[in-house]
Structure formats: C-alpha cells, structure tokens
Amino acid sequence: MAKIRTGFVSNSNSSNYVCDICGNSDEGSYDISLRELKMYQCVGGHYICESHTEPLERADYIEFIKKCDHWDVNDIISMEDEEIIELCENDYSIRYNFPKTNCPICNLKHINDDTILTYLQQVLKIDINTVRKQIRTKYSNLDEFKEGIQNK
Numbered sequence: 724m725a726k727i728r729t730g731f732v733s734n735s736n737s738s739n740y741v742c743d744i745c746g747n748s749d750e751g752s753y754d755i756s757l758r759e760l761k762m763y764q765c766v767g768g769h770y771i772c773e774s775h776t777e778p779l780e781r782a783d784y785i786e787f788i789k790k791c792d793h794w795d796v797n798d799i800i801s802m803e804d805e806e807i808i809e810l811c812e813n814d815y816s817i818r819y820n821f822p823k824t825n826c827p828i829c830n831l832k833h834i835n836d837d838t839i840l841t842y843l844q845q846v847l848k849i850d851i852n853t854v855r856k857q858i859r860t861k862y863s864n865l866d867e868f869k870e871g872i873q874n875k
C-alpha cells in the first residue's frame with residue numbers, strides 16, 4: 724500500500740516512525756524506540772500514538788501473549804492484571820504487534836487518506852488521473868488551488 728506523506732521527507736534514518744493518524748514523528752531523534760515515543764505498530768503495519776487508542780485490557784494482553792512464541796499462556800493466566808501489563812509492556816515486541824482489533828485504522832474508527840482514496844477509486848470509480856488533470860487545468864499552483872477552493 725502506498726503511503727501518502729505530506730511535507731518534507733528526509734532520506735536519513737531519523738524519521739522512521741510517523742503516526743498514520745496525526746503525523747507525529749520521531750523527527751530529530753535517532754534510534755528511539757516505539758515505547759519511548761509512546762507509539763505502537765499494529766499487525767497491519769500502521770504506526771499509531773498510544774493516545775489514539777483505548778488502553779489495552781487484560782484480555783488484549785493475553786491475546787498478545789498467545790501469539791508470542793516466547794511465552795506460555797499457562798504461566799501468566801494466574802497473574803494479577805498489573806503483572807501481566809508490566810510483563811507485556813516490558814516486552815518490546817508488543818510495540819510491533821499491536822492487535823488489529825485495537826488499531827483505530829484497522830477497525831475503521833479512523834479512516835485514513837489511503838482508505839478514502841481506495842474507496843474513491845474502487846467503489847465510486849473516480850479516476851484519480853482525471854482529477855489530477857482537472858486540478859492542473861483549473862489552477863497553476865497550490866496557492867491558487869487553495870484560494871480557489873475557498874470560494875466554493
């Protein structure tokens with residue numbers, strides 16, 4: 724799936740994580756972990772800030788542990804909630820395996836531009852290249868475009 728990014732994207736490694744919802748990133752910091760950034764990557768590949776999702780619950784953590792081959796569910800089933808949460812939060816892999824069911828993009832609580840674009844093309848049959856041509860015909864630059872659409 725093509726990523727749509729706005730603004731300047733540098734070639735350096737310093738901007739690995741960009742939130743697919745708000746665009747928040749690790750800009751300027753090198754080699755920072757998702758945990759430090761308070762971000763997750765969902766199983767579907769989306770990067771999201773913790774703040775966009777409900778906190779995970781015990782059942783969510785247990786589901787996560789079930790999927791991790793380095794843990795045995797039998798070892799944790801009798802643990803208190805706090806212990807389970809601590810265990811999971813200290814395992815870096817949960818940051819990269821955030822459940823799709825809790826990801827606002829995957830569960831469509833947040834519909835991102837990629838999803839809208841796909842819908843426009845595939846369902847509403849809007850030809851994006853025709854749209855591009857129309858925009859170029861009507862406006863000669865982005866400032867003109869912004870001005871033009873304000874008067875609509």
Ligand SMILES: [Zn+2]
Pocket residue numbers: 742743744745746747771772775
């Ligand atoms: Zn965000």
Ligand SMILES: [Zn+2]
Pocket residue numbers: 765766767768769823826827828829830
């Ligand atoms: Zn997702």
